[in-house]
Amino acid sequence: MSLGEKTKPTRTELRKINNETGLAKSGHELLKLKNDAMLIKITDINKEIKIHNKTLEENTAKAKNNLFKAFSTHGITKTKYLAASVKENKNIKIEKKRIMGVKLNSITTKGFDRKLNERGYNLRDSSIDIDRTADSFEKLMPQLLKSGEMRSNINLLKKEIKKTNRKTNALKEVIIPRLLKDKNSILSKLEEKSREDFIRTKLTKNRK
16 A cells, blocks of 8 residues: 555544554464464374374284284185175265364264174175274274374364465565554654644744
């Protein structure tokens, strides 16, 4: 906003700029608080991931071990055939939840574990090794989805932080300095006008 083009050196305009400056400064502080909150959230999620990964690694190793036992008992081909006949598990719900104005992913897997006869493969062709493998991988999947949820949310928060930083910098480096410059220009013009009015009034009195 250029003083010469759009801003008139009046007290009304000065009040308007003071209000805009106050709003810009408040907005800048709020954005900084939002950024700080998002950074704290990322730190919390990273701590949760660290704890989660330990359990995930243990259960992944257990599932792989059961799978290798199934390979040993039934062979790779038959094990893959039985795996291909497993019904799709639809007990997955992906929603969005707002945290600090950011849409984050929320994945729920309630009722993801199924009974033997609900999985779809032929139980007569199966064995305890196949059943244990299916069970361990079904228990592993919610943990894998949770891991994906947390990592995707970190990426979403990082993107939002970048956007917020751009807005914060624009307010700090461009908008607020421009408003202050316009304010100072108006004050200077008003002071100049006041001096001119004073001199004019004095000259008028002297003539009388």
